[in-house]
Amino acid sequence: MHHHSLFLCTSENSCVYYTAFLSIDPPKYYTLHLYWSNSTIQYNIVHLGLSCTGKFRCASGCVSMSAQCDGHFDCEHGEDELSCVRLSGKSSVLQVLIGGVWRTVCAENWDSELSLSACKQLGYLRYVEQKALPLSSIEQDFQSNLVSISMNNTNVQEAIKIHNMTSFSKHLIYFCIACGSRPKFSARIVGGNLSVEGQFPWQVSLHFQNEHLCGGSIISSRWILTAAHCVYGFAYPVLWNVYVGLIDQPVNAVQSLAVEKIIYHSRYRPKGLDHDIALMKLVEPLSFVEPICLPNFGEEFEDGKMCWISGWGATDDGGDVSLHSARVPLISTKACSQPEVYQGYISPGMICAGYLDGGTDSCQGDSGGPLACEDSFTWKLVGATSWGQGCAEKNKPGVYTRITQSLSWIHLQMEVSI
Incomplete structure (x- = not known):
C-alpha cells in the first residue's frame, strides 16, 4: 500500500x-x-x-476556500490566516490574498497600526517605512485587482474592501526592516580576494560544537538563513553558535549568539538537492548589524548580473581561515542545464552562478552562505550556497537555493514564530 x-x-x-x-x-x-x-x-x-x-x-478538517485570509480563524489552529500578505516586484508592492487572488493594496485610509499588522504577518516585529506612490509607477501586473482599507479595523484582512477598477491614484510600497546597506568598510585590504571588514556585514559563521561548519546570512535581528544540509541531523540548537562580524577563523573578539530553534524545509532530503534551505532563530536579537534584504515575490535578477559570494571555504585543496569573496555572474537555468553542465539536476528552486570556464567558485565550507546581488544600492539575498561539483572546475558552476522560490516558506516560519 x-x-x-x-x-x-x-x-x-x-x-x-x-x-x-x-x-x-x-x-x-x-x-x-x-x-x-x-x-x-x-x-x-x-x-x-x-x-x-x-x-x-x-x-483537523476542511473549511471553505473563502475562509482563507478573511481575518477570522476558521481552522482550529489558525492555519487559514497564515501567509496572507506579501511584498511583490522590484517596487515592493504590498499585496494581500483574498479569495485565492493576490491583490494590490491602495494607499487610501492606511495607518501605522495596519502597517504593523502587515509586517507581523511577514514575520517582522515592526515596520520602518511606507510610501504612497502613483499607481502608474509600479509594474503593470500589479495595477489591477485592487483593494482599499476600512479604517474601522487594525487587522489587514478584516479591513479589506475589494475594488476591481483602477480608479485609485496611489498604492503602497513597503519596508518592514532596514536592510541591504552597508557602512563604509575599512580600507584594510588583507590581500587577494580576501574580504575586508564591513564588506559583508550580513555574513555569519555557524559553529557546531565550537568548529566552523557553514556560513549563513542575517535576514532580520532574530533570523539567520542557511542551507538545510548544514543542519540536517544536527538540528540541536544548544550545539550551535552564530558568530557575527567575523573575518578570520578561529573566533576572535566578535559577537557570539546562541540559537533558540532550527528549522529546515520539510521537503529537504539528504540524498536530494532541492529545498536546501534552513532558518535559525536566535535567543537574543542582534544589535548594530544590518541584515541583507530578502527579495520580493516575483522579483527577477537578470542572467549575467554580477553578484558576490563569500565564505570561509577552500580556496585550493587546503582551505584557509579568512573570509573570502568573489564576484560571479548569474547563469541562466537553460545554460546551467546543458548536457555538459548539470543536465537534469537544476530545478526551479535553484540558481547557478559562476564561470563556465572555471576559475572562480564557492567551495566546501561555504555551504549556506550568501549569494548577494546589489540592486539600486540595496543588497539582496538571491541565493544560499547549496552544491556543485568539484571546486571551480570547467562547466561546473556553483548552485544555490533560489530565495525567491522559498519566500513563502521563509515568511511562514517567521510568522508562526514571532
Missing part, C-alpha cells in the same frame, strides 16, 4: 502527522496527533474522510 505523509507542528509541543493511503480512490486521509510533555508522547488518530478537494485543509 502506498501512502504520502506530512508533519505539521502547530506549537512547540504539538504536531500533526498526515497520512494519505493512495491505494484508495479517492484517497482517504488520517491524522496522527502527537502531544508531548515531560518526555511522554500521547497520540490519537482522527479520520478526516475524503480529501479536501476545492477546500482549504486545516490540521
Whole structure:
C-alpha cells in the first residue's frame, strides 16, 4: 500500500502527522496527533474522510476556500490566516490574498497600526517605512485587482474592501526592516580576494560544537538563513553558535549568539538537492548589524548580473581561515542545464552562478552562505550556497537555493514564530 505523509507542528509541543493511503480512490486521509510533555508522547488518530478537494485543509478538517485570509480563524489552529500578505516586484508592492487572488493594496485610509499588522504577518516585529506612490509607477501586473482599507479595523484582512477598477491614484510600497546597506568598510585590504571588514556585514559563521561548519546570512535581528544540509541531523540548537562580524577563523573578539530553534524545509532530503534551505532563530536579537534584504515575490535578477559570494571555504585543496569573496555572474537555468553542465539536476528552486570556464567558485565550507546581488544600492539575498561539483572546475558552476522560490516558506516560519 502506498501512502504520502506530512508533519505539521502547530506549537512547540504539538504536531500533526498526515497520512494519505493512495491505494484508495479517492484517497482517504488520517491524522496522527502527537502531544508531548515531560518526555511522554500521547497520540490519537482522527479520520478526516475524503480529501479536501476545492477546500482549504486545516490540521483537523476542511473549511471553505473563502475562509482563507478573511481575518477570522476558521481552522482550529489558525492555519487559514497564515501567509496572507506579501511584498511583490522590484517596487515592493504590498499585496494581500483574498479569495485565492493576490491583490494590490491602495494607499487610501492606511495607518501605522495596519502597517504593523502587515509586517507581523511577514514575520517582522515592526515596520520602518511606507510610501504612497502613483499607481502608474509600479509594474503593470500589479495595477489591477485592487483593494482599499476600512479604517474601522487594525487587522489587514478584516479591513479589506475589494475594488476591481483602477480608479485609485496611489498604492503602497513597503519596508518592514532596514536592510541591504552597508557602512563604509575599512580600507584594510588583507590581500587577494580576501574580504575586508564591513564588506559583508550580513555574513555569519555557524559553529557546531565550537568548529566552523557553514556560513549563513542575517535576514532580520532574530533570523539567520542557511542551507538545510548544514543542519540536517544536527538540528540541536544548544550545539550551535552564530558568530557575527567575523573575518578570520578561529573566533576572535566578535559577537557570539546562541540559537533558540532550527528549522529546515520539510521537503529537504539528504540524498536530494532541492529545498536546501534552513532558518535559525536566535535567543537574543542582534544589535548594530544590518541584515541583507530578502527579495520580493516575483522579483527577477537578470542572467549575467554580477553578484558576490563569500565564505570561509577552500580556496585550493587546503582551505584557509579568512573570509573570502568573489564576484560571479548569474547563469541562466537553460545554460546551467546543458548536457555538459548539470543536465537534469537544476530545478526551479535553484540558481547557478559562476564561470563556465572555471576559475572562480564557492567551495566546501561555504555551504549556506550568501549569494548577494546589489540592486539600486540595496543588497539582496538571491541565493544560499547549496552544491556543485568539484571546486571551480570547467562547466561546473556553483548552485544555490533560489530565495525567491522559498519566500513563502521563509515568511511562514517567521510568522508562526514571532
